[in-house]
Amino acid sequence: MSVILDTHARALEEMAGQRLDLLVIGGGIVGAGVLRDAAMRGLRAALVEQHDFAFGTSSRSSRLLHGGIRYLAQGDIRLVREASVEKRILSRVAGHLAEPLAFTFPTFRDQEHWKLWQLKIGVKLYDALCGWRNLGESQWLSREQALKHLPMLRGDELTGAVRYFDALTNDARLVIDTLRSAHQHGAMLARDVKFERATQQPGGLWECVVTDLLRKCEIKLHTRALVTAGGAWSGQLPYSRLPLRLTKGVHLVIDHVRLPVTDAVVMTEGRRVLFAIPWGKRIILGTTDTDFAGDLDDVRCDCGDIDYILDITNRHFPAARLTPGDIRSTWAGVRPLIADKGHPSDISRSHVIREVGENWLEIGGGKLTTYRLIAQQAVDRIMPALRGRRIVCRTADEPLIPRVQTDGISSIIPPPVTRQAVEHYCRNEWAWRLEDVMLRRSSWHHYVDNPAEVAQQVASWMAEIFAWDQATVVRELDAFLAANSCKAGRHC
Ligand SMILES: Cc1cc2nc3c(=O)[nH]c(=O)nc-3n(C[C@H](O)[C@H](O)[C@H](O)COP(=O)(O)OP(=O)(O)OC[C@H]3O[C@@H](n4cnc5c(N)ncnc54)[C@H](O)[C@@H]3O)c2cc1C
Secondary structure, three states: OOHHHHHHHHHHHHHHOOEEEEEEEOOOHHHHHHHHHHHHOOOOEEEEOOOOOOOOHHHOOOOEEOOOHHHHHOOOHHHHHHHHHHHHHHHHHOHHHOEEEEEEEEEEOOOOOOOHHHHHHHHHHHHHHOOOOOOOOOEEEOHHHHHHHOOOOOOOOEEEEEEEEEEEOOHHHHHHHHHHHHHHOOOEEEOOEEEEEEEEOOOOOEEEEEEEOOOOEEEEEEEEEEEEOOHHHHHHOOOOOOOEEEEEEEEEEEEHHHOOOOOEEEEEEOOEEEEEEEEOOEEEEEOOOEEOOOOOOOOOOOHHHHHHHHHHHHHHOHHHOOOHHHOOEEEEEEEEEEOOOOOHHHOOOOEEEEEEEOOEEEEEEOOOOOHHHHHHHHHHHHHHHHHOOOOOOOOOOOOOOOHHHOOOOOOOOOOOOOHHHHHHHHHHOOOOOHHHHHHHHOOHHHHOOOHHHHHHHHHHHHHHHHOOOHHHHHHHHHHHHHHHOOOHHHHO
16 A cells, blocks of 8 residues: 555544544635644544645635735724734744735825825724734835835825735645644544535434545544535535635736835725735735636636736836736635625625534634634634533644744745655645645745746655656646646736
8 A cells, every 4th residue: 555545544544433522624724723723622623625735725815914904994893803913823823924024005196995094094003903013013105205115116196105014924834734733732634535424313423424535435434513614615515504705816926026026015906905925036916806606626817817917016017017928827716705795805804603503513704814713713612512611722822833843844935945845745744746745835836946847856756755656757747737837928
């Protein structure tokens, strides 16, 4: 039996061989957060994920830990306050994945929304909602100061700018480190396992049927409670009652030298905001917000998305003259919003936790930033039924993972490409495919200068680690490059 199948089989046997307290469905940030919190409170908890961990929306976000300044404009003070507090908590407990980042928000006379005087009040309110302890103090910039700060910014009609602080993270790493911590606290987890259905037995125990997608067989798991955190896939889960509205958001990665900004810059289009986010030697541009009805397992950026983002960026930075040829890579994700009407950008990003059966909670909506709080609320709700009392949540105080376990492995700017890192991802972080390492464990695909060569090197190391034959190496490389090579320059 291969190393992968062996590890996989053992994880599932362990889960199936006992009565679980809690089974979590979905290995995105929400499921990972619930698993860790439950394990830290002493529950016998397990999680199944149908793809790789963080395969879904949680590896395709804007990578921000933010209160959400635009939610202020929508009057959603509760969400901003909640997310602002969480942003600070994550900066404290997961500092390696929360780098303070200044945002400059320029305003223009010919802009219908986003008036300077309103933003001046807004950023102070933003700091206040952080208890005046935001990651940096907000500022007001005159027109001249804004241009000095962002020399490439369009100067005509510019009225000034405000500057405020949020944090940059690495979304997929946040998921993986949360899962590593959960595992270290005794939780069980298995990827490539799809939850199919559950029936309640006399006595209240849930019998869950899952499909092992690697060995192509069904397995029964028994649990006292369930939490489903299926993100955009929730509508396909049994008993789900979430009124989901799916919208797609894409990001483009370009070279920092093509748009050399040191602050993140807020760019607007009507009421919508987009960002240019400095990420080491790259800039991340995004995002879009369009209704989505395609295949959730294959969400891609298309030419319309690229035109839209480049057009808005070029309108703000005319001298940059960005073209599709500047794009190094892209990613696209789907927001599982809770609503069925209205403009996608106007729909609230807050979460809901609903009971869909006895001791069965379903979580929908929410943000990466608030995942710890969402998990805390969900575990708080099931704890009394499982233990007869409340057990205090410790995730706001305990470091996510010991610092020594992150060096050269887990960071916002990808670590150097080394065999040691690849070996770690494969042996300790459930990375079994080339794509798992290149995208979700390391982000190398989006960052290195020569992604195709690095992919070859990584594939050859993985071949040694997992004893892959040449045909498997070729298959992995072909699949990865076909799915991820950026064809923007050629087609758009
Ligand atoms: C473009 C974009 C930008 C964003 N930017 C930000 C940002 O900057 N900051 C922020 O805070 N938030 C941001 N968000 C929101 C944030 O990314 C999401 O709220 C969050 O990632 C959702 O996590 P999740 O765990 O609910 O979903 P997912 O990450 O999608 O995880 C759900 C998982 O469940 C699995 N699953 C589903 N059904 C089954 C089944 N039957 N069996 C087993 N597994 C199953 C799926 O495979 C998937 O991996 C952004 C979202 C988008 C789309």
